[in-house]
Amino acid sequence: MKNDLPDIAALDALLGEQRQAYLREPYPSWQTRAGHLKALRAMLLDNRDALAEAMNADFGNRSKGEILLAEFFIAKEEIDAALKHGKGWMRPQRRSTNKWLMPARARVVPQPLGVVGIIVPWNYPVLLAAGPLISALTAGNRAMIKxxxxxxxxSALFEQLxxxxxxRDHVAVVNxxxxxxxxxxxxxxxxLLFTGSTKVGHDVMRAAAEHLTPVTLELxxxxxAIIGPHARFDYAVDSLLGGKTLNAGQTCIAPDYVLVPRGKEQxxxxxxRTRIAKMYPDFAHNGDYTSIISDRHYARLQRLADEAVEAGAxxxxxxSAPADPATRRFPPTVLTNAPDHVTVMQEEIFGPLLPVIPYDTLDDAIAWINARPRPLALYLYDDDRATVERVTRETIAGGMAxxxxxxxxxxxxxxxxxxxxSGMxxxxxxxxxxTFSQMKPVLAQARFNARGLIAPPYGKRFHALLRVMMKF
Known part of the structure; x- marks a missing residue:
């Protein structure tokens, strides 16, 4: 779909096609679902070079090794796991019944929902299209992908593939x-599953509310990140830099700031600096470091840094390589003493700027995190079991490593x-x-049961029985 203006009728028609196809086959067999997953796996792996080239051209520069690892390998592993376990996930789950319902039997029956919408961001276009699609196909659904x-x-190549x-009535891409x-x-x-910014997530949820469409928001x-008092410090820094520089920090779960024991900032x-020199030698010409996606995003990162410096950071x-607007190569940069009110401390950075914030006690580090909106990810570097358990229990995040x-x-x-x-x-x-199934609860009553004992008229026998029931 290549129209410059949204064709609502065409989108509605596509959704209608998929819904009719779903109604013709509302519960595809595992053999059918596995065939779809294998087809997706083959498509991704057979075309990984072409997709990597397209992604490199879209970014201006993006390492092929990074693309294959961060996009295709993870998607392949997700498909392989679905192929291994999906048949078991489809089976009805037996549930217990209380004694007053016996001899009834209870179970949960997973059913495909129907047609799933997937809205994909730009930063990992293959993984964040394929990942939700894998789940949707495993659950037996149809899917439309934006x-x-x-x-x-x-996006154009993915649509063709x-x-x-x-x-078209099974999986279709909209551009x-x-x-x-x-x-x-x-x-x-x-x-509807949306991956993107919190700001746009509000708009998506408002739009979905018109039809009471259930949403999954990955924001x-x-x-x-906390470098704890018992951390292997050098390892912690090396690991954090690996996560922060992947895709030049254009990752929703990239560490956005680091809390370090006071005095450890330098x-x-x-x-x-030592780690970056090893990871990206000859930085200015190193092909493993990704460019910022657009001039607008590059300019935003520069504004974040400039504003922080003006405020005393x-x-x-x-x-030593300078920032290069022509190639949108923004070097990894640490910020210290950034005031809490500046934008770099308030908004998701989505780039290779990394504020480093000192803390005096673990209490202070935990309080700092808990005073802010709940994050998508939290990272702790520490080898002390008590510290790990405390941070795990006393903070809330979408995920933790x-x-x-x-x-x-x-x-x-x-x-x-x-x-x-950070989402829902x-x-x-x-x-x-x-997520993409209706986990339908089903209660099946036996031919001979005691249901008649609690039916009107509510006489003496009923109230005597109710008193007995209330005592248990």
């Missing part, structure tokens, strides 16, 4: 600008989702299957 206009080459792999996205989010899907926010900066470049950054998203058995301002709902693995 790709991002900021990755036009990748999906069209070759699936019938277009923000107006198309707005029209897409207003469709009466059976479920973002300011994901904190040690953090020095170790970070100190800037610590981690490489200990002595690691980002990689919880690669664990396909864990749900992925936000909480509060989850997918991946079984939770993705459940």
């Amino acid at each position: 790709m991002s206009e900021l990755t036009p080459r990748t 999906i069209a070759k792999t699936f019938s 277009g600008d923000a107006q198309v996205a707005a029209a897409f989010s207003s469709l009466p899907f059976d479920h 973002g926010g300011k994901s904190p 040690a953090f900066i020095e170790r970070a 100190h800037v610590h470049p981690l490489t 200990i002595n690691e950054t980002l990689m919880h998203i690669a664990c396909e058995s864990l749900p992925f989702g936000g909480v509060g301002a 709902g989850a997918y991946h693995g079984y939770e993705g299957f459940a």
Whole structure:
């Protein structure tokens, strides 16, 4: 769909096609679902080079190795896990019944919802299209996918490949600008999953509310990292820098700021510089470091840094190579002493700026995090079990990783989702299957039962029985 203006009638018609196809086959067999997953897997792997080239062109530069690892490998693993476990997820789940309902039997029957809408961001266009689609297909649904206009080459190629792999009434890709996205989010899907900014998430939820469409919102926010008092400091810095520089920080679960024990700020900066030099030698010409997606996003990052400096923050470049607006190569940069009111401390950064904030006690670090909106991810580096348990219990985040950054998203058995301002709902693995299923509760009463004992008229026998029931 390549119209510049949203064609509401065309979107409605596509949704209608898919809904009719769903009604013709409302409960596809596992063999059918597995065939769809295998087709998607083959499409992604067979075309990974072409998709990587398109993504590189869209970004200006993006490492092929990074793309294959962060997009295709994770998607492949998710499909493999679904193929391994999906048949079991489909089985009805037996549930217990209380003694007063016996001999009735209870179970939960997973059913496909119907047609799922998926709105994809620009930062990981293949993974964040394929990931929700994997869950939707495993659950037996049809799907419409709205790709991002900021990755036009990748989005166009993905549309072509999906069209070759699936019938239009099964999986279809819609391309277009923000107006198309707005029209897409207003469709009466059976479920809508949006990945993107918190600001746009508000708009999507408002649009979905018109039809009471249930939503899963994968947003973002300011994901904190704590280097604890018992951390392996150098390892912690190295690991955090790996997560922060992947995709040049254009990752929803990238560490947004780091809390370090007071007095360790300079040690953090020095170790970070050493690590960046090893990861990206000859930084100015290194092909493994990704460009910022657009001139607008690049200019925003520069404004964030400039505003912080004007307010008294100190800037610590981690490489001697200067920022390059022509190639949109923005070097990793640490900020210290940034006042809390500046934008870089209030908004998700989505780039390679990293505020470092000192803390005096673990109480202070936990209080700092809990005083702010709940993040999509939280990272703790510490080897002390009591510290790990305390931070796990006393903070709330969409997900958490200990002595690691980002990689919880690669664990396909864990749900992925936000909480509060960072989103709602989850997918991946079984939770993705459940998100895109109606987990229908079913109670089956036996031929001979005691239901008649609690039916009107409510006489003496009924009240005597009710008194007995109330005592248990």
